[in-house]
Amino acid sequence: MSILINVAELQTCLASATPPVLLDVRWALGDPHGREHYLTGHIPSAVFVDLDTELAGHGQPEDGRHPLPSAEDFAATVRRWGINSGDTVVVYDDAGAAAAARAWWLLGYAGFKDVYLLDGGLAAWRAAGLPLAAGEERAEPGDAVVHFGAKATIDADQAAAWSGILLDARAGERFRGEVEPIDPRAGHIPGAVSAPTSENLAADATFLPAVELRARFVGLGVEPGSEVAVYCGSGVTAAHQIAALEIAGFRAALYPGSFSAWSNQPERPVATGPSERGASGGSGGNGDRVEQ
Template sequence: MLTTLVSVDTLAAHLQDPRWLIVDCRFDLAQPAAGEAAYRAGHIPGAVYAHLDRDLSSPITPTSGRHPLPHPEHFAATASRWGITPETQVIAYDADNGMYAARLWWLLRWVGHRAVAVLDGGLKAWTAAALPTSTAIPVRQPSHFQAHPNRDLWLDAEQVQARVRQPDWRLLDARAPERFSGKVEPLDTVAGHVPGARNHPFATNLASDGRFGAPEELRRRYEQSQAGVADDHTIVMCGSGVTACHLLLAMEVAGKPGARLYAGSWSEWIRDPRRGVATTD
């Protein structure tokens, strides 16, 4: 069972394995239809498509962030449509860095399916290895997926607010430094970060070739950001709870499980003006 990353060579060797399911998670926040269009133009053979807004999130509400967690029953229906059973090995991929694939990786673990891994390097690594793509849309045999959501894996805004100022807790923000500092904000209505959070950009999880860094290097980076705080007292966030999952995946690769997701993240935090906002020079 693969539970973190999978190489293109390993995936290529299992293309015909009916026990494996490949899910294309490509997406573009600026053009929500672009990922699905790219999928239809060519994808890894046998892959189904997961739309971030439609399949991996719930509708936005007046108090939510931009990508609320999907309702467990609705997500179970999606997994059933894809034919996921307890024996299915799921492989998620996106264009290259894994930022969207990691969302599906975390969601499946949240509802109790641990046999899920992210293709290291994504479609870019796959095509660079001269491996085939297809335009055929697969027809999967539906299943009866049962979701068993683990509420302990994520925190809401009130829980984060109660913990972020405590010295034995650490909140890591996966956004780029310029967004964390409040210098730019291309997506949300307020710039800045949660007071007490530390910046740990998700891009630092990646090597120069776009694949995840070595486990020992990832471990060193997280230990530096955590500054002695335990993994199970570490919370990760981003703009809407998507890229933060990349941090959780990297921590698993580094042998540091147990951190939790602030599911609503910055776009939820700023919905309530009573919550603090910090900026840095």
């Protein structure tokens, strides 16, 4: 079953007797005004989701910028969104699903089965000439139950010892250590493969077709049966990579702490420079320059 839904399909679902719960995750790195954007205009019936407070917990720097929330906190959150057991949920944003994918992944991790990403997000809705609503949508509290663990995760020790494919979803210049705008050290986890999430999308911010995504990941060394894990800066865009992998027919584990956690642990080595795994299909890491 696809994890994507397009605008026409969403329209049909919203007009049905059992419409989905619609979530608006208006968030982008460096833009703290997500709620204001939502209040100005959103898809009718969509409930605003605050990524920093509802899709993440709070911990020490070594836990990363967006550690997973507790199961108890997330259960209260999804009920506040109006989700009941058995509901279908559709998630969107205005950033090529980079933020929405975090909600998609976290709901899947919590055991929800019918969760979809609106392909193309708010831009696709606008492009179809469909109306927007302003102000706040209030949902009746739901009764959904959360059971964490339905999707695979790894921690820092597992990332350090990972023998499969470890994909880094950040921009290439951050992977190579040329720039680092937010984390304390520049570079990547040794042995990782650079796989920027921007390359999962077409020019209109929709996901590439499954056959193209599959070719992309095969070129990075992913094969049927491969053990794949993904990280990014703080565990947000890595969920986008996992969504793209699932569209392509592959499964992957998430390292929730990602590089923001790794780089705040001084004992963890950091590598700079390009990786060679994707081009060669070999064991990887040959381009790394590793520093403690």
